[in-house]
Amino acid sequence: MAASQARKAGLPIINLLRVKGMPILQQLHLEERLLRTSSQNWCIINDGTTRPTIVMGVSGKAKELLETDAVLRDEIPVIRRFTGGGTVIVDQGTIFVTFICNKDAISGLQSYPRPIMSWSSLIYKNMFQGIGEFSLRENDYVIGNHKFGGNAQSITKNRWVHHTSFLWDYEISNMGYLKMPTRVPEYRQARNHAEFICRLKEYMSRSDFIDGTMDSVASHFALRSLDADDIQNSSSQFEPSSRILTRQELGEEASMELVGTVSQISYMAAISSTCPTSKIA
Amino acid sequence: MARSLWATRAASYLRINVPCRGFATGSDLPICGTRVGVTFHGMYLLYVNCENNFLSIHAVLKDLKYADSHEWVRVEGESATVGITDHAQDHLGEVVYVELPEEGSKVEQGASFGAVESVKATSDVNSPVSGKVVEVNKKLSDSPGLVNSSPYEDGWIIKVELEDDSDLPCLMDPERYTKFCEKEDASR
Numbered sequence: 151m152a153a154s155q156a157r158k159a160g161l162p163i164i165n166l167l168r169v170k171g172m173p174i175l176q177q178l179h180l181e182e183r184l185l186r187t188s189s190q191n192w193c194i195i196n197d198g199t200t201r202p203t204i205v206m207g208v209s210g211k212a213k214e215l216l217e218t219d220a221v222l223r224d225e226i227p228v229i230r231r232f233t234g235g236g237t238v239i240v241d242q243g244t245i246f247v248t249f250i251c252n253k254d255a256i257s258g259l260q261s262y263p264r265p266i267m268s269w270s271s272l273i274y275k276n277m278f279q280g281i282g283e284f285s286l287r288e289n290d291y292v293i294g295n296h297k298f299g300g301n302a303q304s305i306t307k308n309r310w311v312h313h314t315s316f317l318w319d320y321e322i323s324n325m326g327y328l329k330m331p332t333r334v335p336e337y338r339q340a341r342n343h344a345e346f347i348c349r350l351k352e353y354m355s356r357s358d359f360i361d362g363t364m365d366s367v368a369s370h371f372a373l374r375s376l377d378a379d380d381i382q383n384s385s386s387q388f389e390p391s392s393r394i395l396t397r398q399e400l401g402e403e404a405s406m407e408l409v410g411t412v413s414q415i416s417y418m419a420a421i422s423s424t425c426p427t428s429k430i431a
Numbered sequence: 432m433a434r435s436l437w438a439t440r441a442a443s444y445l446r447i448n449v450p451c452r453g454f455a456t457g458s459d460l461p462i463c464g465t466r467v468g469v470t471f472h473g474m475y476l477l478y479v480n481c482e483n484n485f486l487s488i489h490a491v492l493k494d495l496k497y498a499d500s501h502e503w504v505r506v507e508g509e510s511a512t513v514g515i516t517d518h519a520q521d522h523l524g525e526v527v528y529v530e531l532p533e534e535g536s537k538v539e540q541g542a543s544f545g546a547v548e549s550v551k552a553t554s555d556v557n558s559p560v561s562g563k564v565v566e567v568n569k570k571l572s573d574s575p576g577l578v579n580s581s582p583y584e585d586g587w588i589i590k591v592e593l594e595d596d597s598d599l600p601c602l603m604d605p606e607r608y609t610k611f612c613e614k615e616d617a618s619r
Contacts, residue, residue, distance in 0.1 A: 207548070207551075208528065208530070208546075208548055208553050209527065209528035209530075209548050232553065233551075233552070233553055234527075234528075234548040234549065234550065234551050234552045234553045235550070235551040235552075236551075258618060260522070260615065260616075260618075262522040262523065263522075263523060263524060263549060263550065263551060263552035263554075264522075264524065266552075267551070289550060289551045301551055302551050302552070303551055303552035303553070304552065304553045304554075305552055305553070305554040305555065306543065306555045307500050307541070307543070307555060307557055333527070
């Protein structure tokens with residue numbers, strides 16, 4: 151549906167920001183800032199991030215969720231994000247789609263986790279007709295019973311964010327940094343990571359998925375495309391809560407404090423140096 | 432869907448079968464979607480929803496005040512205890528983590544002071560009153576599920592020393608909160 155038609159149909163306006171390769175921490179900071187300081191609706195599509203990065207939910211405990219020795223050895227950044235949910239490892243093969251909306255943006259939608267989750271699945275449902283058996287299974291997007299998209303949310307008094315990381319492609323070796331979580335969906339049925347997840351690229355091309363998502367968003371909203379320059383940080387006082395965990399928080403021994411300090415500096419420098427400026431798609 | 436002990440006791444008192452299949456056995460309750468007001472040990476019951484053969488009963492206590500963001504407050508002199516309502520905990524689902532404020536920090540009416548995490552979502556908890564946090568419920572660190580099982584008792588979240596009582600008229604009484612919840616659920 152064209153934007154002008156959508157507006158005529160009385161659909162809510164949403165700002166669409168499409169980027170490529172935005173570092174995941176930068177994306178999370180942007181999302182949280184827009185959630186807390188903007189009064190507009192937003193859809194952010196980030197086509198891949200930079201280096202492999204582990205992202206835990208707000209209450210995630212590294213020792214329980216990660217193979218911390220390997221994570222420390224290979225200097226994999228670990229971020230604790232501001233939304234709930236589980237742990238993912240993201241990289242260039244991950245496609246991110248985020249909705250940040252006012253609670254009354256979508257008619258009849260209550261701003262509670264389950265209704266938002268159900269609504270979000272409507273965005274993608276039609277894209278898989280004739281391609282794969284898409285469904286929302288508990289809180290995951292699946293094809294058949296294989297997960298390809300993980301979801302998380304944060305809900306404030308008047309707004310909510312729902313973001314998804316899609317496994318367009320992934321390195322199976324990266325899954326070795328993640329332990330089997332204690333809290334798993336029932337449909338997982340004790341399957342390991344490799345048996346549980348699937349690659350979206352086996353079902354459609356990257357551009358078809360992103361274009362299809364944008365078309366679907368355009369049928370639910372009146373799109374207003376923006377670029378990164380339009381959303382320069384005007385809320386300089388806002389402090390996002392998503393952050394990179396220190397080596398000590400990942401369990402590096404306290405007795406190695408001096409070595410840890412040096413390694414922490416070099417670890418943070420390594421992360422900073424490999425996060426290029428995001429590109430607008 | 433998470434079920435609280437309050438709702439379970441209420442269902443038992445009313446002899447309501449769950450899942451609901453039409454009229455409840457042993458009572459003359461009307462069919463789904465109608466409010467029931469029954470006083471039970473000081474509790475005012477809200478019969479919210481019967482959807483897909485599943486009955487939700489949410490408790491609203493008579494001696495509390497309520498915010499439109501679904502927090503409750505019990506005021507005793509210059510002190511107040513705050514938590515989230517049975518309606519809220521049921522809609523959020525199983526609470527797995529509670530982010531608590533620091534004791535001694537200030538809270539402001541309507542502003543977020545913490546959050547609860549339920550499976551995939553963090554949800555702000557907003558203070559219905561202004562004042563200073565004098566105590567947080569440390570039990571919630573090890574047992575966040577108390578928010579689900581006992582939202583008005585063991586699942587309390589913070590205690591506040593009130594600035595003054597000027598915030599209280601903005602809050603809803605049990606009757607108004609009950610209607611508020613009904614209207615919110617009916618708008619789905």
